[in-house]
Amino acid sequence: MIETIFETPRVKTISLAVPDWPGHRAGQHVDVRLTAPDGYQTQRSYSIASGPEDQYVSLTVERLEDGEVSPYLVDELRPGDELEFRGPIGGHFVWTDELGGPLFLVGGGSGLVPLRAMLRHHRAVDSRVPVRVLCSARSLELLIYREELMKLAADDLVDISITLTREAPSDWRGYRGRIDPALLSTTGWARNKQPLTYICGPTAFVETAAAGLVALGHEPGRIRTERFGGTGV
Amino acid sequence: MAVTRGFVGRRAADSSRVPPGQYVTKGFPVLSAGPTPYTPLDAWDFTIRGAVEHPVSWSWTEFQELPRQKFTVDIHCVTKWTKLDVPWSGVSLDTFLDTVPTQAAYALAFSDGGYTTNVPLADLRGGKAWVVDEYDGRPLDPEHGGPARLLVPHLYFWKSAKWIRGLDLRTADQPGFWEMFGYHNYGDPWKEQRYYGD
Numbered sequence: 001m002i003e004t005i006f007e008t009p010r011v012k013t014i015s016l017a018v019p020d021w022p023g024h025r026a027g028q029h030v031d032v033r034l035t036a037p038d039g040y041q042t043q044r045s046y047s048i049a050s051g052p053e054d055q056y057v058s059l060t061v062e063r064l065e066d067g068e069v070s071p072y073l074v075d076e077l078r079p080g081d082e083l084e085f086r087g088p089i090g091g092h093f094v095w096t097d098e099l100g101g102p103l104f105l106v107g108g109g110s111g112l113v114p115l116r117a118m119l120r121h122h123r124a125v126d127s128r129v130p131v132r133v134l135c136s137a138r139s140l141e142l143l144i145y146r147e148e149l150m151k152l153a154a155d156d157l158v159d160i161s162i163t164l165t166r167e168a169p170s171d172w173r174g175y176r177g178r179i180d181p182a183l184l185s186t187t188g189w190a191r192n193k194q195p196l197t198y199i200c201g202p203t204a205f206v207e208t209a210a211a212g213l214v215a216l217g218h219e220p221g222r223i224r225t226e227r228f229g230g231t232g233v
Numbered sequence: 234m235a236v237t238r239g240f241v242g243r244r245a246a247d248s249s250r251v252p253p254g255q256y257v258t259k260g261f262p263v264l265s266a267g268p269t270p271y272t273p274l275d276a277w278d279f280t281i282r283g284a285v286e287h288p289v290s291w292s293w294t295e296f297q298e299l300p301r302q303k304f305t306v307d308i309h310c311v312t313k314w315t316k317l318d319v320p321w322s323g324v325s326l327d328t329f330l331d332t333v334p335t336q337a338a339y340a341l342a343f344s345d346g347g348y349t350t351n352v353p354l355a356d357l358r359g360g361k362a363w364v365v366d367e368y369d370g371r372p373l374d375p376e377h378g379g380p381a382r383l384l385v386p387h388l389y390f391w392k393s394a395k396w397i398r399g400l401d402l403r404t405a406d407q408p409g410f411w412e413m414f415g416y417h418n419y420g421d422p423w424k425e426q427r428y429y430g431d
């Protein structure tokens with residue numbers, strides 16, 4: 001482990017130097033395996049937060065209060081520690097420039113992680129694919145990758161919308177409230193553009209977003225989802 | 234096996250029921266590759282086709298009239314969670330397969346939304362697999378595969394295809410959706426057959 005950065009008070013990005021990393025595609029995940037001194041082991045999946053072109057492999061982990069693995073990764077893991085994991089894994093929830101677009105990326109909470117890898121890949125290869133991103137967070141303080149998203153929004157091809165579901169600054173000019181079909185249609189693409197859509201986040205968030213897009217007439221086969229489990233956002 | 238510095242971990246309550254690499258959850262997490270389809274019951278049927286003399290279909294009403302079983306099993310998802318003592322109700326696959334003579338050795342289960350998964354036919358016979366439409370005494374939620382899903386609890390849960398619409402019987406094995414994306418072809422949780430090559 002090389003370094004960690006706090007994204008929010010409960011979310012850390014962990015950068016790892018991986019010898020012989022075979023490379024990955026944006027959207028894939030790894031399986032992290034922790035081993036206790038008595039041999040007890042447990043595993044969890046974490047999306048890769050870095051782009052394929054980045055120097056280190058990074059993971060962004062949200063600390064769940066009574067969790068077994070995420071508190072360890074957020075509170076305990078230090079630079080210099082070794083971490084065992086397997087990957088990259090997954091071949092469906094991936095985006096490479098060749099897949100084209102236009103792209104619609106919809107992320108709730110830590111569901112932004114694999115989408116950030118896609119955005120990094122998009123910039124690294126100087127993709128010409130237009131992208132719209134819809135991020136949902138409880139508050140601005142709890143939005144991960146805040147500064148990176150703001151910088152990305154300066155790009156002509158990348159359009160970023162943010163909705164805050166619990167509290168918003170008084171001068172907030174973004175969206176408020178949970179995602180619904182109206183917000184998806186304002187921030188996404190018209191269905192005749194046949195966008196390629198990636199939705200990631202807690203299960204209930206993904207259900208709402210995917211069902212909303214299908215109700216708006218989008219082709220289900222062009223909507224890819226990754227459900228992290230849990231509820232909320 | 235390298236010890237992870239500073240990690241203690243929780244232990245499973247009854248490890249004899251928890252396959253290697255799995256942890257017990259009380260929730261019911263969801264894993265699907267795309268949007269949840271919503272199929273009206275009057276448009277639903279269950280079809281056995283492929284290596285059979287004539288394809289056979291059961292409408293929702295006919296399916297409801299088949300002999301039912303209520304039972305409780307443990308389920309194991311490849312994303313590492315295991316849920317113990319899950320109560321289901323549905324129809325044994327033997328009830329369907331016994332009416333359709335075939336030489337096939339494999340089945341490719343197919344679902345609304347285009348999902349497929351392959352299972353050897355022997356794993357679907359002998360009281361080991363069901364088409365279920367009730368979970369915990371209530372109709373199965375769409376996000377968990379309702380109106381009906383396949384249930385093959387002795388394999389990882391992705392083999393228990395949600396939104397099941399039938400079986401394509403085959404003499405040669407053909408990988409399904411996740412199997413083509415690098416997941417294991419058979420998926421025995423006790424052998425930890427998660428990914429291709431395990």
Ligand SMILES: Cc1cc2nc3c(=O)[nH]c(=O)nc-3n(C[C@H](O)[C@H](O)[C@H](O)COP(=O)(O)OP(=O)(O)OC[C@H]3O[C@@H](n4cnc5c(N)ncnc54)[C@H](O)[C@@H]3O)c2cc1C
Pocket residue numbers: 029044045046047048060061062063064066067068069070071110113114202226227228229230231258259260312
């Ligand atoms: C493909 C995939 C990719 C993932 N990528 C990421 C990622 O990039 N970043 C990340 O932080 N997490 C990610 N997750 C979730 C992660 O794998 C763990 O489930 C999560 O970190 C909780 O593990 P834990 O051991 O801390 O908690 P556990 O000990 O497993 O559970 C603690 C409690 O939290 C509940 N719970 C479990 N998962 C969640 C959840 N996601 N949200 C809210 N409650 C939950 C449980 O039901 C339980 O009550 C991903 C999951 C999958 C399947």
